[in-house]
């Protein structure tokens with residue numbers, strides 16, 4: 546039965562090799578054939594077993610009977626004048642997710658999704674407005690990069706950021722496996738220091754990420770230096786208040802990045818900058834100042850260039866390392882959730898605690 550075929554893309558590389566070597570032996574084929582198949586899942590990926598030309602034809606057919614290599618269906622691809630590209634993928638159950646690629650010199654950063662929708666409802670975020678549908682499986686997370694590698698011509702990301710749709714640390718069980726698929730040289734093989742997990746500050750997830758031996762990077766969405774304001778912008782602040790998030794950032798095994806979206810007249814005053822500087826210094830954090838991506842951001846406006854420069858100056862004067870990000874892909878609505886909202890409209894929001902599929906660590 547085709548439906549019962551085992552999905553090889555949800556297994557960690559070590560497990561997949563063991564499984565395929567056993568399978569080869571069961572089909573009277575040398576065990577190293579199993580390693581050959583494993584390499585074609587992620588490292589130099591194929592669309593189907595039939596494409597693995599180095600295998601005997603009969604073995605390819607056996608593989609096809611027992612296993613499946615599921616695909617994400619590319620629905621839309623848009624390219625910005627600045628080279629940023631945005632992809633909308635449809636999942637097997639009809640949900641859709643976005644992936645963005647951002648070229649920068651020799652680097653190509655893939656911005657990937659970890660959930661279909663998001664339960665957190667940050668006030669300025671288009672994904673928050675569409676509500677939460679479900680967690681992505683490991684293959685659907687790492688598979689976004691796999692699909693880029695299967696394009697003709699292929700795109701090969703050098704960096705990955707979990708800054709697409711969803712809160713990665715509320716889907717830790719699957720993000721944990723996806724990180725291995727992205728990083729392991731036997732799978733995609735992107736260096737851990739080139740993979741950044743971005744979170745609103747889900748504490749158990751931060752601990753789980755810290756417990757991994759690889760040097761994955763952590764970015765924390767701070768967005769306000771005071772609880773009262775952060776609460777308005779990010780309702781999740783009730784569950785993970787600023788002080789607890791800052792303490793987790795300070796305790797993290799490696800240097801963290803603070804993300805701070807500048808919202809004109811809301812969080813961009815000098816007093817905010819001074820308070821943010823104190824928090825950043827307490828954690829030794831690097832600060833990324835992000836211009837608001839206007840599409841879908843309901844009622845907020847960008848900080849003026851003057852306010853942005855003054856904000857950065859205040860941080861620097863206090864000894865904080867700061868980068869002011871450029872908005873990329875403005876002409877293609879390339880911020881979190883914007884393409885899906887354009888194409889499919891919004892859904893009524895659901896809340897995380899009402900959905901059994903949301904889990905941390």
Ligand code: SAH
Nearest residue numbers: 670708711712743744745766804837838881
């Ligand atoms: N849930 C995670 C990761 C996904 S969002 C997190 O919140 O960190 C990645 C980043 O994009 C977050 O810092 C988020 O606040 C920011 N973001 C969301 N909407 C944005 C917009 N319209 N303009 C700029 N940044 C936005």
